[in-house]
Amino acid sequence: MNVEIVFVMVGTTHTGNLGAAARAMKTMGFMKLRLVDTCSHLSDEALARSSGANDVLKEAQKFSSLSEAIADCRTVIGTSARARQLAVPLKSCRDIADELAELSASDAAQNHRVAMVFGQERSGLSNESLDLCTRLLRIPCNPEFSSLNLGSAVQVVAYELSQAIESVPQGAPVPMPGKWKGGSSEQAVELDDDEKPATSASMEHFFEHLDRVMIDTGFLNPENPRLLRRKIRRYFESNRPSTNELSLFRGILSATENPKSGQ
């Protein structure tokens, strides 16, 4: 498996849940945990609930915002209990796993980090956090009782990912949908990093740049942005451009800001 999957907990309030999440991750072979604005992950209760996954907790990385935590990720999957307006595509856990399995088997997998993002126990992910995601994931549940706790949600997602990724022969030239279509099916060609989906950090730079241009040009009134920004985000996160494509867009934006005289 070349795709690296990191689990990101945002705003977790119960320290025992961080232990349960670490345990659930490790049972399925996932070790990388990132924390944003959570309660203590090294409390006695967290360590006890991890039941031996102390290493996952001890090596967890802390970040001061979700955007920092996912800056180096090319795919960002938010988990959500509800469908939201204006969010990126909402897919079932299995469909997401299938997408990642295809990615994992392809030339595009190398150096492609994927974040699985879990929000606060009761309220889930904020709209601001959802806006940083390239996909939303829903675990299909009993519509009359969808009370999955955090540890159980992490368990199901980790299980599903481990199953899907295991099922695909690594390095096999599998035909890839959309932007992951890379090497020929005859011969596996190492995909250049520039051909892969851009990282979250470079997406943020792009959005800032675009925002500046929209405001400077009077297209966007920052006092009354309405849904404009979110619509733009939705489009570009649902169809995250490659690093190359993003450079091109940035070039266009820069060009509108500093047109060369005489052209």
Next chain:
Amino acid sequence: MNVEIVFVMVGTTHTGNLGAAARAMKTMGFMKLRLVDTCSHLSDEALARSSGANDVLKEAQKFSSLSEAIADCRTVIGTSARARQLAVPLKSCRDIADELAELSASDAAQNHRVAMVFGQERSGLSNESLDLCTRLLRIPCNPEFSSLNLGSAVQVVAYELSQAIESVPQGAPVPMPGKWKGGSSEQAVELDDDEKPATSASMEHFFEHLDRVMIDTGFLNPENPRLLRRKIRRYFESNRPSTNELSLFRGILSATENPKSGQ
């Protein structure tokens, strides 16, 4: 979904785990819980951990033995952390789910109750309990950290079953492997109950009968049965006969006991 799935907990020692199991079941739409020799399922802790799945706990049925708990089941799936000698086939969680999805979509589904059996937290199911199963299920885990707790194991199994069963159109004439091959693919024919796998209760009567015949004939020394009984069980549970077939076998056994004179 015509197949009815019941979850059976055997020897559970932590009352909170029964609450977590009930919660996990209900999130995936399963409501039938059976208990064999477990700790209290209505303690404050169990009810708290069920987080609203009180109904599952309150309607749980208690049995004094596993064989009583599964007497009316035609398929009995034991969950196991390890492969065991001389047990029925061990399959992954997904393979079991796929089998049940095929069953669920077929004519054979009606009046076919399936038991998912979970053993004691540390020791799992005893050999005696495993001998009552028609299949064993394993949740694929990190080989270096397979510490799934009971609630998490129930969560993964319930999730996998709900996914698989949901994916198959109900009542569709799907070609069935082995004994579930029933109606023609042209027309869905209601399968007679006699054509379905025998219930666990009738299997037990059969094994008792066979045992008696084996002892009476001197084939089996009850002082030194070695693995003979378990080998027989393994064969017949892995290939559970239909009620019809079982009647035939019983008839043969009876005939050996009371041969008609002159024939």
